[in-house]
Amino acid sequence: NDPRFKRFGLAPKTKADYAFLLHDLYHLKPDGIMAIVLPHGVLFRGDPESPDGEGKIRRNLIEGNNIDTIIGLPSNIFFGTGIPTIIMILKQKRSKTDVLFIDASKGFLKEGKNNVLRASDIKKITDTVNNRIEIEKYSRIVSREEIRANTYNLNIPRYVDSSPAAETWDIYASMFGGIPKSEIESLHNYWRALPNLKDVLFTDNDTPYVSIKTENIKQTINENEDIKKLAKKVKSSFKDFRDFLKIELIEKTDNVNLSQEETTISDDIFKRLKNIPLVDKYKAYQALDDEWQIISSDIEIIQSEGFESTKIVDPNMVMKKKDGKEVEIQEGWKGRIIPFELVRKTLLKKESDALELKERHKEEMASSLEEIIESLPEEEKE
Template sequence: MAIKKTELYTSLWASCDELRGGMDASQYKDYVLTILFMKYVSDKYKGDPYGLIVVPQGASFDDMVKLKGNKEIGDKINKIISALAEENDLKGVIDVADFNDEDKLGKGKEMVDRLSKLIGLFEGLDLSSNRADGDDLLGDAYEYLMRHFATESGKSKGQFYTPSEVSRILAKVIGINSNTRQDATVYDPTCGSGSLLLKASDEAPRGLSIFGQEMDNATSALARMNMILHNNATAKIWKGNTITDPQWKEENGQLKTFDFAVANPPFSNKNWTNGINPQEDQFNRFSWGVPPEKNGDYAFLLHIIKSLKSTGKGAVILPHGVLFRGNAEARIRENLIKQGYIKGIIGLPANLFYGTGIPACIIVIDKEHASMRESIFMIDASKGFIKDGNKNRLRSQDIYKIVEVFTKQLEQPRFSRIVPLSEIEANDYNLNIPRYIDSSEPEDLHDLSAHLQGGIPNRDVDALDRYWQIFPSIRATLFKLAREGYSEALINASEVKNTILNHAEFKSFATQTLKPFTNWAERANLKAIKQGEQPKQIIHQISEDLLQCYSRTPLLSKYDIYQILMDYWADTMQDDVYVLVQDGWSVGKVLRELVAEKGEKLKETPDLVIGKAKYKAELISPTLIVARYFADEQAKVDALQSKLDSASQELETYLEENGGDDGLLNDAVNDKDKVTKATVTTRLKVATNADEKAALKQAKKLFDCEADAKKALKEAQDAFDLAVFKQYSKLSIDEIKSLIVDDKWLATLESNLIAEIERITQQLANRVKELEERYSEPLPMIMQSVTSLSDKVASHLKAMGLEWTL
């Protein structure tokens, strides 16, 4: 059976737990990724004479498994990895981590146990067949690990990874599309672990020819492994410093040029001139100006521009300072603008990257149309993100909006603008985005006259016009004209939301708003998903269609609706579809028995317990089975549960009332704080006091009632669970499709959509309530209230014999 992505991620992250303590994430990532690599190439290429990777005899993951418990496990793992590296020209790539390092892995038995358990975590994964066509399970898992490693590595060691969300933007805005040739080239001069290159290559239907360079030896090794795990074994990654020693050159010694370039260079590198005299650069990279000696941002940008063909396009992540800093950088910026190389600038939120918390921007380069350029397209995307731990992260809707707006050159208020070069020239070639786009929200001004005389300013009511266009009668229900320019609230602030929700216009709006979803669900035809389909293609098609469905729906944002689908895809639907395209719909009836390893607890929470056996449902939870087939039986079990709750409550109340210091049950036990059925029964045999005996009898009766209720509930629940368990095997394919698509996927999405509709309503209600409360008490009324209260206080003080005059 196919491995679900989330299950694979959990297993991989569990492997990291085995290594924590002896080293930090920047170190143990090398161990985990090396084992993942060995497992993957062994499963995929072992015994394949035509495979991209040759797995020699005695150098597979299976040979590592044989070492579990071996006292020389660390040294022998090193030899296995070395043999594979020698055979495939991967020395210095997969043999970076030392599996015999006692300082990191412990000595003697500690090392043996740690490495044996680490190998055991990977042993149960079958990575040979768990790749749906067009879907990169291992590559995605690698990205998952890299994100977590970067998070744990901290500020100083997380630069090896560019967040995949940002990588996707760069890949999409440089013009790679379905018509891009397979032999087109993409280059990253500071490639880190290679994520930017891979995201760019993914945009082309058949991939691209990949070229990269990375200064750090360990990180360049990560990039090589990353390429192989993403099925890009022919990608070319060189080690070395791009500025002082660029590796990619033509036969004439000049820089090799590429069709596309993407990069996330180190921010504000202070030693970029080490080993080079910029004034005598043999590649003529600094003809438009020499960057400051202590800041290398423009050094990398100029290198990339020089490395692009005359029709080349690129995207580079740089700190915001490159847009407005003066002196040498100002001259370079002016020259690049005059050359027409800068097509666009995208301002990103702060705290996205692992090496720094400062905000960054994407500079989009287009040499092909430079001579005709008359403007620069700017986007201020600094407001669109969610918090993710101690970092910010772009949501799916943020990525989609940025890419759509940029590629279609759409101008949107407070978000994007086509800025003429003449305007930029008038600003001395300063590209600071706030000079051209005011992304701040309009100030919420108070009205002095309204505070003095009462009433709600009509300008504030009119500002909600996008609502009143849809709900004209609701406006009339909430407000009436009070005086010239001011309205009066007709509904108490606390009743505003209910008034809106119960209004016929809102109910009609809610109904109409769900129709596009219904039409989308019919076109999506999710029940037609077949084995062999591509999950990523499925989500792309249905998400694009959903966006179009809600592109003209009033009040609702199509991007918010898109986010609902993408969140559910990431949380649940992706795993389901991945399993379906590999194993088919029949897997819906599968219940997997959970078995814990000796001496360990179960790693998963069971969905059903039948006797001593515990089961996990693969796709259809017992809740869905119950709702469709056993609603009456569930009601009976619920009734028995309610009866047990009542019996327990009655017993607890009685014991509290009669078990205190003066209670009749006080002497019933030696430990007065604990009254049990056993102690009551024992005491009842020797009790002589009539009142005490009656109390004990009542307590025993209540204990018996609770026990009977527990027994009845357990018997009913066991029978009920067994019936649900048996129902799985009876399910037809049509029933499985209906349970998964209708009852699980579409029901959840529709529920989330309804919640989004109500959220929009809540925004209106909150604003109306805010306006009502703001102007509910004009100044004269407040002063009158103060005077009245002052008089009352003075009267009370006078009655107490305290009196004074001001």
């Protein structure tokens, strides 16, 4: 008679995952939304026709339109357990009857024994959920009718096939040469974006195989008009990007909102990439985030210590082994914000180039001297 479980069913004593879920759902406001991390087993364990248990709870959650999204995560992302997990997003009330399935299990970075979600992986998940979009081999919106036909089994691979295409070998091509047309056609995204490139690279005939027309593939690609047009399009799209960053990060340094600025810049990058094919916008986002860790730290220092902090140098502390132990020692100096290398390349370029020239000359002289010594008879060397 517990009101938390009366509507959906009672979770089994040995597996309390749905008990936690139903407790949270019961306390959710009518317009609320919740997300809960659960093991994969909750998606398929139990019989939906049984009077109680996980199958019945799952069926009632689907029929009640409470499950909004199911996100499959990589294994080994939590310390202490390697089991694969999911995030289930639920609402107390929703008008839609479908469920968004996302298989994000392939997007991660390996760090030691654990897998880590990168910023781009998280961004892709949140964009897919917020915009409720379908992406091939990644996400799919599934109707309640299809879920019913699968007897309320919510196992993600039933609805989203994220597995890579099986690798095939063409025995004829391996023995007699030629490239199977099927392999060429698998690159259809490139031929759609670069329609004339395929004919420039490959000869076509009535057989299932093609051969390469050119000896210098790289040169042929670089000289192709479609490639030049694409490069021009990218350059045109980002022609004022440097000015945009200067305004956002340099002219407004004191007023930069560090919690929002990365989103502002990434939104701008996504707009510029909108009509450019073949570029993975989430790889671009990851490149931004990698740099943003440094940029945001520098801006935070400037905001707290003032612009004078850009002129300050700090000891460059490194770890070295001494008497078999790791000790921290100073190894020169470094700029608190501006790297010495940047100063050298911009403000001291003339002097730096002259110094590099002398260093090269010094090395050449040392090498010549060594050659002269080596050419001498042994008695003269002594």
